[in-house]
Amino acid sequence: MLKIGIISCVSKKLEGSHQAKDMYRSSWFLKAKNYVETNFKHWFILSAKHGLLSPDTVIESYNIFLKETNRDYKYTWGNRVTTQILAGVPNGSELHLLAGSCYRKPIEALSDKYTIVVPMRGMGIGEQLQWLKNKQNELPTNQ
Numbered sequence: 001m002l003k004i005g006i007i008s009c010v011s012k013k014l015e016g017s018h019q020a021k022d023m024y025r026s027s028w029f030l031k032a033k034n035y036v037e038t039n040f041k042h043w044f045i046l047s048a049k050h051g052l053l054s055p056d057t058v059i060e061s062y063n064i065f066l067k068e069t070n071r072d073y074k075y076t077w078g079n080r081v082t083t084q085i086l087a088g089v090p091n092g093s094e095l096h097l098l099a100g101s102c103y104r105k106p107i108e109a110l111s112d113k114y115t116i117v118v119p120m121r122g123m124g125i126g127e128q129l130q131w132l133k134n135k136q137n138e139l140p141t142n143q
Contacts, residue, residue, distance in 0.1 A: 001093065001115075002089075002092075002093040002094070003042075003094045004042045004043060004044065004093055004096065005035070005039060005042070005043035005044075005096045006036075006044050006097050006098065006107070007029070007032040007044075007045055007046070007098040008046045008100060008103040009023075009024055009047045010024045010025075010026040012024065012026040012029070013025060013061045013062070016060070017058055017060050017061075018058065018059070019058055019059075020045050020047065020050075020053040020054070020056070020057050021033060021056065023059060023061065024045070027129065028128065031129060031133065031136070032098045034136060035098070035132055035135050036096075036098070038136075046081065046099055046103045047059070048065060048069070049064045051077065051080040051081045051084050052080075052088075066102050067100070078105065078109075081106050081107065082106050082109065085114075086110070089114070091113045091114070092113075093115070094114065095110075095114050095115070095117065096118075097116065097118050104118060
């Protein structure tokens with residue numbers, strides 16, 4: 001079974017054009033990126049502007065926060081993300097989501113095609129940072 005890590009974007013970004021994996025700069029994102037790079041052969045970033053991004057895709061800095069967008073934007077964004085996943089990720093894959101509920105919701109609707117794993121569900125940001133820190137001390141699985 002193919003296991004894929006998916007992490008959400010964050011508001012703290014570099015200015016200008018950068019690969020998506022280098023654009024986002026918060027402590028949470030850097031720890032989440034380390035976790036998915038260490039534990040998954042394939043991983044993606046959920047961007048509030050671009051949808052599902054390959055880490056190497058070059059993007060421009062932007063200021064869209066999915067949680068603050070209107071219902072129509074979230075609906076269109078969710079359709080875009082699910083279409084991207086369905087087109088590029090084989091059915092039966094295991095998707096490990098490190099993202100808030102507004103980012104996860106459309107993907108979780110694909111649970112009939114994919115196994116959805118949300119390892120930090122219900123944790124506050126402090127608990128998530130601690131969980132990610134603890135995972136840095138474990139041996140990688142790189143699946």
